Amino acid sequence: MTVHDGMYIGGRWRPAAGPDTIEVVNPADEQVIGSVPAGTAEDVDAAVRAARAAFPGWAATPPAERAALLGALRDELAARRDEIATTVTAELGATLAFAQAVHADLPIAVTGSYARLAAEHSFEEKIGNSTVLHEPVGVVAAITPWNYPLHQITAKIVPALAAGCTVVLKPAEDTPLVARLFAEAVDAAGLPAGVFNLVTGLGPVAGQALAEHPEVDLVSFTGSTAVGRRIGAIAGGAVKRVALELGGKSANVILPDGDLARAVTTGLANVFRNSGQSCNAWTRMLVDADRYDEAVALAAQAAAAYVPGDPHDPDVRLGPVVNAAQRDRVRGYIERGLAEGARLVAGGPETPDGLERGYYVRPTVFADVTEDMAIAQEEIFGPVVAIMKYTDEDDAVRIANGTVYGLAGAVWSADEQAAVAFARRLHAGQVDINGGRFNLLAPFGGYKQSGVGRELGVHGMTEYLQTKSLQL
Ligand code: NAD
Numbered sequence: 001m002t003v004h005d006g007m008y009i010g011g012r013w014r015p016a017a018g019p020d021t022i023e024v025v026n027p028a029d030e031q032v033i034g035s036v037p038a039g040t041a042e043d044v045d046a047a048v049r050a051a052r053a054a055f056p057g058w059a060a061t062p063p064a065e066r067a068a069l070l071g072a073l074r075d076e077l078a079a080r081r082d083e084i085a086t087t088v089t090a091e092l093g094a095t096l097a098f099a100q101a102v103h104a105d106l107p108i109a110v111t112g113s114y115a116r117l118a119a120e121h122s123f124e125e126k127i128g129n130s131t132v133l134h135e136p137v138g139v140v141a142a143i144t145p146w147n148y149p150l151h152q153i154t155a156k157i158v159p160a161l162a163a164g165c166t167v168v169l170k171p172a173e174d175t176p177l178v179a180r181l182f183a184e185a186v187d188a189a190g191l192p193a194g195v196f197n198l199v200t201g202l203g204p205v206a207g208q209a210l211a212e213h214p215e216v217d218l219v220s221f222t223g224s225t226a227v228g229r230r231i232g233a234i235a236g237g238a239v240k241r242v243a244l245e246l247g248g249k250s251a252n253v254i255l256p257d258g259d260l261a262r263a264v265t266t267g268l269a270n271v272f273r274n275s276g277q278s279c280n281a282w283t284r285m286l287v288d289a290d291r292y293d294e295a296v297a298l299a300a301q302a303a304a305a306y307v308p309g310d311p312h313d314p315d316v317r318l319g320p321v322v323n324a325a326q327r328d329r330v331r332g333y334i335e336r337g338l339a340e341g342a343r344l345v346a347g348g349p350e351t352p353d354g355l356e357r358g359y360y361v362r363p364t365v366f367a368d369v370t371e372d373m374a375i376a377q378e379e380i381f382g383p384v385v386a387i388m389k390y391t392d393e394d395d396a397v398r399i400a401n402g403t404v405y406g407l408a409g410a411v412w413s414a415d416e417q418a419a420v421a422f423a424r425r426l427h428a429g430q431v432d433i434n435g436g437r438f439n440l441l442a443p444f445g446g447y448k449q450s451g452v453g454r455e456l457g458v459h460g461m462t463e464y465l466q467t468k469s470l471q472l
Contacts, residue, residue, distance in 0.1 A: 002034040007043050007200065008183040010050035011193025017042035022173050022200065027093035027320040027359045028311055036176040039201030041209035044168070047197035048213045051139045051166040054194030059136045059164040061192075067119035069191050070162060074111040076185035077154075081108065084150060087178045092146060093320040093359070094274055095311045102274075103178075107154040110440055110456065117458055118162035123465075129472050134465040136164030137241055138217030141210045143203075143231070145223040146322055147277040147381075149175035152245075153182055155444075155455045156220045157196060163464035165218070168197045170207045172223075174322050176200040203227065208234075217241065218464065222279075225379075225404075225449055232452070243453030243463055245279070245445060247379040248407030251400035252282035255393070255422065258412030259434070260291055264298040266435050267410065268385060272306050272363050275321045276330070276383035279450075280408035280430065284369075284376060285387045286396050292389050296345055296367045299387060303346035306363040306383070308355060320359040321382055327359040330382030334364050337375040342366040342386070377403050397425045406447030408432075429454070 003021075006013035016037030024034040037043075058066070077084070084107075085099040094103055123134045140160045144152040153169060160167050171179035183198045199206050207227075211219050211234045218241035221231045228244040235242035252267040254260060264285070271281045287295040311319030321327050334349040347364025361382050369376050369386035376386050390396040400409060406427040412434055413419035423431040427447045443459035445451050453463050 001032055004034065004036045004180060007037060007039060007047065008180075008187070008196075008198040009043070009047045010197065011187070016040070017046075022176065022202070024091050024174070024177055025323065026090050027322055029358055033090055034177055036180070036200040039170075039199040039206040041205070043199045043201070044206055044209040044213060047168040047199045048139060048210070048215045050194040050197050051168050052215050054192060055139060055166045058161075058166050058192060058195050061164070063118050063121065063123060063162075063164075066162060066164065067115050069189060070111060070118060070158060071115035072189040073158070073185060073191065074108060074115055076188045077108045077111055077182070080181055080185060081105070084178060084181055087181060088149060088175070089311050089319075091175045091177050092149060092322055093311055095316055095319050097314060098273060103148065103150055106440070107150040110151065110154045111158050113440055113457070114158040114162040114461065117461060121458065121461065127469075131470045131472060133468040133470065134462070135468055137464050137466050138165060139215055140165045140167045140464065141213070141216040141219045142167055142169045143207050143210065143219070143221045143223065144169065144171050146172035146174040147274060147279070150178045150182060152222050153179060155460065156222075157182075159455070159461040160220070160464045161191070161195065163461050165464045166195050168199060168210060168216070170199050170201060170210050173202060211235065212238075214238070218243070220453070220463070221245070228451070243455075244451040245453075245455060246449060246451045247405060248279045248281070248446065248450050249284060249377065249379055249403045249405045250280060250282045250408040250410070250428065251284045251286055251426070252410040253286045253396050253400055253412070253422065254288075254291075254295065255396075255411065255413040255419065256288045256290065257414040259414070260295060261298060262435065263410075263412040264295055265302045268299060268302045268306075268365075270410070271385050272318055272383045275319050275361070277321060277326075277381050282408070282410050283380065283385060284400075285385055286390050286399055287387060289389055289391065292387075296387055299365045299385065300345040303363050303365050308352045308360045308362065318363055318383060321361055322359070324359055326381065327361055330361045330380055330384065333375055333378070333380040333382070334384060337366050337369070337373065337384075337386075340373045340375065341368070342373060342375060343368040347384075371399060371402055379405070393422065397422070401427045404449040407450035410435075
């Protein structure tokens with residue numbers, strides 16, 4: 001167990017203002033693996049002041065120089081790739097292979113993408129007799145969740161830095177160790193003091209103090225809709241910019257001519273990755289009546305390959321969920337699905353065999369799920385799939401759009417143009433056609449209650465810019 005006692009503020013590690021700490025627990029075996037300081041409003045204030053002091057210098061730094069420093073940051077992260085992966089496996093429970101390929105490699109690639117974008121982007125444009133300047137917004141507060149802990153950090157911090165903003169990060173309580181690794185990489189990359197600051201702490205204490213701080217110009221939050229609503233209200237009250245990446249209940253729509261076997265197995269893999277803890281997971285599978293029974297049988301068969309177990313074991317495809325509360329919440333939803341009359345075809349609420357220690361959940365598939373059920377409407381954030389039946393395309397659109405969320409989705413059809421036409425009718429920020437690959441330059445974010453604003457690529461960077469028009 002490693003005891004960390006510092007916050008990264010103003011370019012150095014310094015002791016926290018208060019004595020409280022947060023224990024970090026390995027969800028695979030429930031062992032305490034480390035502790036970090038629980039920051040207070042005093043730590044937050046010191047961090048925001050450091051970011052404010054660093055802002056004029058960083059904003060005036062030529063974009064090419066900022067880009068070069070972000071390139072150095074990318075290299076420092078790449079040099080820590082294995083440490084990042086083992087840290088995320090230890091504090092989140094993601095399988096080691098997934099931690100390497102996604103939790104480590106994706107943030108490294110995203111950081112690299114902004115090193116390029118910052119160098120290429122034009123921060124000025126001509127419109128008639130006006131010169132429009134795209135200037136950094138100022139001091140950014142970044143509040144991040146635990147499910148993709150380093151990706152969520154880089155998806156906010158790096159575009160903000162590329163735009164010329166300075167930042168204070170408050171990472172999730174469950175996954176602060178990889179946030180510390182990020183701060184070490186920033187330090188080693190030689191970014192100027194105060195440009196990036198880290199305060200670990202509890203959401204309602206350090207997070208709230210950060211969102212409320214009068215010297216913060218923009219709050220970027222990823223997490224639950226409940227907390228996002230509060231942050232939006234705080235930012236609105238102070239007329240601050242706000243970006244919110246919230247929950248989802250995305251639909252995987254298999255049209256009657258879609259490749260059923262591929263759509264079902266890819267759909268299950270999409271939900272079960274990261275132990276079901278992905279905001280953009282396709283947790284509702286929509287199938288036409290003619291192929292419904294076949295889809296249910298395929299899903300039950302595919303689920304059998306996901307035997308929960310030790311995330312370090314290369315044969316294991318499903319690790320634990322992040323903590324005991326999350327495990328209880330997911331099992332509670334499985335019990336609710338049964339009580340509501342859904343048909344269990346794989347998994348269930350019981351502890352997986354031989355896994356009494358650790359926060360494990362059985363990968364679960366429900367059939368005969370109807371729209372009125374909680375498991376069809378609410379975000380479960382665990383390895384649970386609901387298979388639903390539609391009568392025709394209009395019915396499929398209606399069901400797919402029939403939740404408060406609108407983050408992501410998938411459409412499968414032998415006719416790509418038909419799939420695209422269907423995707424145009426979906427109220428969602430991202431739709432993958434026939435298993436289209438993730439694109440880290442494409443804007444990511446939600447319609448409806450899934451959020452406000454976009455991350456990644458150039459769209460993610462312009463969130464951190466404001467315009468000034470000069471009339472000549
Ligand atoms: P959460 O909302 O409890 O916590 C997220 C962050 O907010 C943490 O850092 C937490 O400390 C902080 N926080 C909590 N209360 C706060 C407050 N009162 N003021 C300020 N900050 C506060 O969510 P979680 O449990 O960490 O994450 C799971 C949820 O996040 C799921 O609903 C999931 O869908 C959503 N999520 C969405 C996306 C997306 O990109 N749209 C990505 C990941 C997670």
